[in-house]
Each structure stands twice: as structure tokens, then as C-alpha cells.
Amino acid sequence: MREITPGMGRDNMAVTLPGSKSYSHRLLIAAALAEGESRITGLLRSEDTLLTRDALRAFGAVIEDDGEAMVVTGTGGRFQACAEPIYLANSGTSMRLLTGIAALGQGETVLTGTKRMGERPIEDLLVAMRQAGTPAQCVNPTQCPPVKVTGGHFEGGKVTLDCRISSQFLSSLLLAGPYAPKGIEVTVAGELVSRPYVEITLDIMARFGIEVTHDDFQVFRVAPNQSYKPGTYHCEPDGSNASYFWAAAAVTGKSVKVMNVTKKSRQGDVGLVDVLEKMGCTVTHEDDGTTVTGGELSAVTVDMALMPDVVPTLAVVAAHAKGTTVIENVAHLREKECDRLGCVAVELRKMGIDAVAKESSLEITGGTLTGSEVETYDDHRMAMSFSVAGLTTPGVRILDPGCVKKSFPSYWDVFDSLQ
Ligand SMILES: O=C(O)C1=C[C@@H](OP(=O)(O)O)[C@@H](O)[C@H](O)C1
Ligand SMILES: C=C(OP(=O)(O)O)C(=O)O
Missing domain, CATH: 3.65.10.10 (Enolpyruvate transferase domain)
Structure with a gap:
């Protein structure tokens, strides 16, 4: 008290x-998806962003913290299988963004969290991931985490995504999109809430060299055969x-x-x-x-x-x-x-x-x-x-x-x- x-x-x-929590999550994820070394200053070191860091380490990124910067050696989008469930406490951003990224893994990934996380919906994202070829389910019949994602089947293509509950579902698909063989085209169904967070995602993707186009935040297109470029980045x-x-x-x-x-x-x-x-x-x-x-x-x-x-x-x-x-x-x-x-x-x-x-x-x-x-x-x-x-x-x-x-x-x- x-x-x-x-x-x-x-x-x-x-x-x-x-540093900004939203930017920190994305900077770490984009750097982990890049091939080679990135140096990021200004990152937020808080419970949630460190959970994202640890999850990315479990996926195979090497992340070292020299106190001033985090130095990330990315995977080029080739994530390793995680034998243990990835625990994300009550970090909605980690859970939603990493669920999409887990489609790039080899084999099954289970992402789990606190009791409250088990009440925060995620099924709308999983519906879209299945349309893109990735087997993805809630472990319990709750529409909420824990989730199980089977990597290695992420084809991409056209999907429809309900964005009335969270913009994080869209950010998730966009971040993974460049590494889908067909790229991804996401049509937003329902009102897109929290749109500025999608703008943050687009900003980070652009800074890492990924082009995303959209028709007034209704249809988003990420072309395949693009890759995240490592570099030196700062978090506001x-x-x-x-x-x-x-x-x-x-x-x-x-x-x-x-x-x-x-x-x-x-x-x-x-x-x-x-x-x-x-x-x-x-x-x-x-x-x-x-x-x-x-x-x-x-x-x-x-x-x-x-x-x-x-x-x-x-x-x-x-x-x-x-x-x-x-x-x-x-x-x-x-x-x-x-x-x-x-x-x-x-x-x-x-x-x-x-x-x-x-x-x-x-x-x-x-x-x-x-x-x-x-x-x-x-x-x-x-x-x-x-x-x-x-x-x-x-x-x-x-x-x-x-x-x-x-x-x-x-x-x-x-x-x-x-x-
Ligand atoms: O993508 C992000 O970084 C966030 C998106 C927002 O969530 P919703 O899109 O679920 O509203 C916000 O509430 C959260 O703190 C951070
Ligand atoms: C909703 C929040 O975060 P998250 O969705 O990442 O749990 C928040 O920080 O207010």
C-alpha cells in the first residue's frame, strides 16, 4: 500500500x-526477425517488454543487454521450436504479437499467461491465422489464451480479420506477413479500434525496410520476399x-x-x-x-x-x-x-x-x-x-x-x- x-x-x-512500451515490443520483434545484428537504445525495460525479449530468445534470437543498448542477433525469420510453453503473464501485446510470429516457428508453440490473460480474447486472430494456413487454437474452449500454434504452415494470402476487440491482432499478422510465401492481404472487418498502434507497427516495419500498403486502414497488403533489415535504432x-x-x-x-x-x-x-x-x-x-x-x-x-x-x-x-x-x-x-x-x-x-x-x-x-x-x-x-x-x-x-x-x-x- x-x-x-x-x-x-x-x-x-x-x-x-x-521508452515506449509499444515501440519497445516492436523494435525487439523486428530485430529478431531481421538477419544479422541490430543495436537498439532507449528501450523500455519493464515486465512486459522483458517477457517479449525472453520469448524471442526462446525462438532463437540472441539478445544481449549492455545497459545502454540491447544488441539483437536476429533469426532472419527462421524461429526454432520451443519445447516449453512461453509464459507472457498479462502482457496482451506480447501475447497477440508473438502468436502471429509463432507461425514462423518449426513445430508447436504454446503461449500462456496469467488467469486474467486467460480472459482476454484472441480467437479473432487465430481465425485469420488459420485462413493463412497456420493451425492455431485456444487450448481451452474460451476463445482466450493459452494458445497453441503449429509453425511451418504459414502460407499467407487473403484473410479477413475482425478488429473490434483489439488492433494487436492486425499488428501481429502484419509483422509476420513479409515471411509468408504469398505475403499477406488483410481485410479489416468491423471497426478497427486503437488504430494508432497499427501506425506504430507500420512505422517500425518501414524503418526495418518492409513495405506495407493499405487502403485507408481497410485492406492491408504486405508483399512476400521482403526481409527486415538490421541496423541501429532508437526507442522514443x-x-x-x-x-x-x-x-x-x-x-x-x-x-x-x-x-x-x-x-x-x-x-x-x-x-x-x-x-x-x-x-x-x-x-x-x-x-x-x-x-x-x-x-x-x-x-x-x-x-x-x-x-x-x-x-x-x-x-x-x-x-x-x-x-x-x-x-x-x-x-x-x-x-x-x-x-x-x-x-x-x-x-x-x-x-x-x-x-x-x-x-x-x-x-x-x-x-x-x-x-x-x-x-x-x-x-x-x-x-x-x-x-x-x-x-x-x-x-x-x-x-x-x-x-x-x-x-x-x-x-x-x-x-x-x-x-
Ligand atoms: O499494440 C500495442 O502496442 C497496444 C495496443 C492497444 O491494445 P488494443 O489494440 O487491444 O486496444 C493498447 O491498449 C496496448 O496497451 C498496446
Ligand atoms: C492494455 C495494455 O497492455 P497490454 O494489452 O499489452 O496488456 C496497457 O498497457 O494498458
């Missing part, structure tokens, strides 16, 4: 954050984790600059600053970072389908704003580390805030918060978001604060530097 001390130390602060800081520091400024009225996170990034979550601006904050964009200065906060109605991971952050800011904020089009948040619509609403109500989780939206009426013991549901984003409420409200106690290790092991040190 960790009790948050209200207040911030100075009026203007700057924070520097570790994490835009989702920047949200807690911008939110800290928003609710306290102070200024916080997050270094080297800017609107030029393809990380969609940086778009949170536009929402904060609409709510009454002042946002300053500079080449070396983005500053939020808090102001009189008022409610907004906003579609957050493209920015799922910063919804808990926005919810905590909305609890401090005048009026009712409506966060729309976020049904997919129910499939994350916890049911982020239900759990955010429960924890805000415990603090005396009127919060209602609907089927695909969240409504929060700002008011006076009271301190409470915050359940974090083994969800890093619950812990980090609600810590922000503790800056304005005495008695906020975060249970299991160590769960931040999933994406940001040094979170509490950086958070404490605000005080």
Missing part, C-alpha cells in the same frame, strides 16, 4: 520518461505514461513538461493533451517536449477509441472537472488488464464521485473527492491514474503499488520527484 501526499513541490517541473519515450504527469498538472494547476514526447509522435495517446486543452488546460508544444499547465477544468464529451490506455487518466481528471464528462466508444477497455470501465467507475464512486460505466462508455460527474483505499486489480494504469487523485485529495492509498512494473518500474521515483 502507498499513501499519496497531496500537493506538488514547484510550479514548473519537467520529467523524463523511459512512452506517450501513455506521459499522461499521468500531464494529468498531475491538470488537477493541481501547476505546469509539467514531459521531455521528448511531442505531437509529432505516432503514439496516439499523446492526443490526450488536446482533450486536456479542451477541458481548460494550457498546452505548450516544443520540439523537446510538451507542457501542460492546469486551469479551471470543465467536462468534455470525447470519443477515446483511438486512445484506450489514457482513459483511466482522463477519468481521474474528469473527476476534478465541472460537469459530466462522457468518454465514448471504449467497449474494448473491458478486455484490458482489468475491466477498465467497470473498475474505474467503482474506484471513483468510492471517492464520492458519480461515475457510471455503460456498455461502451464512461460518464463521470466532477465533484469533491474524498480519500479512499484504491483497489488496483493488478492493473498498472489503475495505480498510476489514481495516484494523480492523491495530489489533490488527502488519504488516497494505492493498493499493490508494485503493479506499475508492467510498463513503468520507476514510476514512483518519477512521481515522487513532483513533490
